[in-house]
Amino acid sequence: MRLFDTHCHLQDERLLPEVDAVVTRAATAGVRYMLCCGSSEDDWGAVIDLAYRYECVIPALGIHPWHIGAVRGGWNERLEHLLRDHPEVAVGEIGLDHVLEERNDDEQMEIFYRQLILARQLGRPVSIHCRRAWGSLMELLRREPGIARNGVIHSYSGPVELVEELQRHGLLLSFSGSITYERNRRAREAVVKVNREHLLFETDSPDIPPDGHEGNNEPRTMVQVVETVAGLRGVPVEQVAKDAYSVASELFLPSRV
Numbered sequence: 001m002r003l004f005d006t007h008c009h010l011q012d013e014r015l016l017p018e019v020d021a022v023v024t025r026a027a028t029a030g031v032r033y034m035l036c037c038g039s040s041e042d043d044w045g046a047v048i049d050l051a052y053r054y055e056c057v058i059p060a061l062g063i064h065p066w067h068i069g070a071v072r073g074g075w076n077e078r079l080e081h082l083l084r085d086h087p088e089v090a091v092g093e094i095g096l097d098h099v100l101e102e103r104n105d106d107e108q109m110e111i112f113y114r115q116l117i118l119a120r121q122l123g124r125p126v127s128i129h130c131r132r133a134w135g136s137l138m139e140l141l142r143r144e145p146g147i148a149r150n151g152v153i154h155s156y157s158g159p160v161e162l163v164e165e166l167q168r169h170g171l172l173l174s175f176s177g178s179i180t181y182e183r184n185r186r187a188r189e190a191v192v193k194v195n196r197e198h199l200l201f202e203t204d205s206p207d208i209p210p211d212g213h214e215g216n217n218e219p220r221t222m223v224q225v226v227e228t229v230a231g232l233r234g235v236p237v238e239q240v241a242k243d244a245y246s247v248a249s250e251l252f253l254p255s256r257v
C-alpha cells in the first residue's frame with residue numbers, strides 16, 4: 001500500500017530533532033510522500049531544507065492564520081520569490097480560524113485572499129485550514145468562483161451539508177486522525193459523502209494523534225486514518241489508499257505523475 005500524507009509539519013521542533021527516524025518510520029509504514037506545510041516566514045527555510053534532504057518531502061509555504069499577527073512587511077514578495085524559485089512548492093498552510101482568543105478576522109481574510117491569488121497566478125495547489133469559519137469561506141467561494149480551485153481543506157471538520165458545494169468549487173477534502181475517534185460523528189458523516197476524486201488523507205503531524213496513539217503524531221499513523229475511512233465507506237482499504245494516492249500525486253506532483 002502506497003500512501004501520501006497531504007498535510008504535516010516535519011519542521012516542527014517536536015519532530016525535527018529526530019526527523020531521520022520519523023521519515024524512516026513513515027517509509028516503513030508505506031508513506032511514499034508527505035506534504036510538509038510551513039506556517040510562517042520563520043519556518044519556510046526549514047521546510048525547503050527538508051525537501052532538499054528527502055525526496056519524499058514535498059514542500060508547501062504559507063502564512064497560517066495563527067501567525068498573522070507576526071507578519072513582516074514584504075512577506076508577499078518574499079513568498080512569491082520563493083515560489084517562483086521552486087516550481088514544486090505548494091501554498092500552505094493558509095486559511096481562516098474563528099476560534100482564536102484574539103480575533104483578527106479581517107486581517108486573516110486579507111492575508112488568506114492574497115495567498116490564494118498568488119497560488120492561482122502561479123498555478124500551485126493550496127492547503128487550507130478552516131476552523132469554524134465556514135460562513136466566511138463559503139461567502140468568498142460564492143463571490144469568486146474558482147478562487148480556491150485545486151485547494152485542499154485539511155483535516156475537514158465542516159458540516160456534511162457543505163461537502164457537495166465545496167467539491168463543486170473544485171476543492172478537495174482531506175481527513176486526519178481526528179476521524180479515528182468514534183465521537184467525531186460530524187467528520188465520520190462527511191467522509192462517506194466525499195467523491196473518490198476529492199478524497200485525501202493526512203496526519204497533521206505532530207498534532208492530531210489518532211485514537212490510541214500516545215505522544216507526538218507522525219506520518220506513519222496514516223495507515224490508521226485510511227483504515228478507518230475504508231471501514232466507514234465500506235470499500236477495501238487498498239482501493240481507498242490507491243485512489244487517494246493518485247489524486248494527491250496528480251495535485252502535488254504533476255511533473256512526476
Ligand SMILES: [Zn+2]
Nearest residue numbers: 007037093204
Ligand atoms: Zn497543520
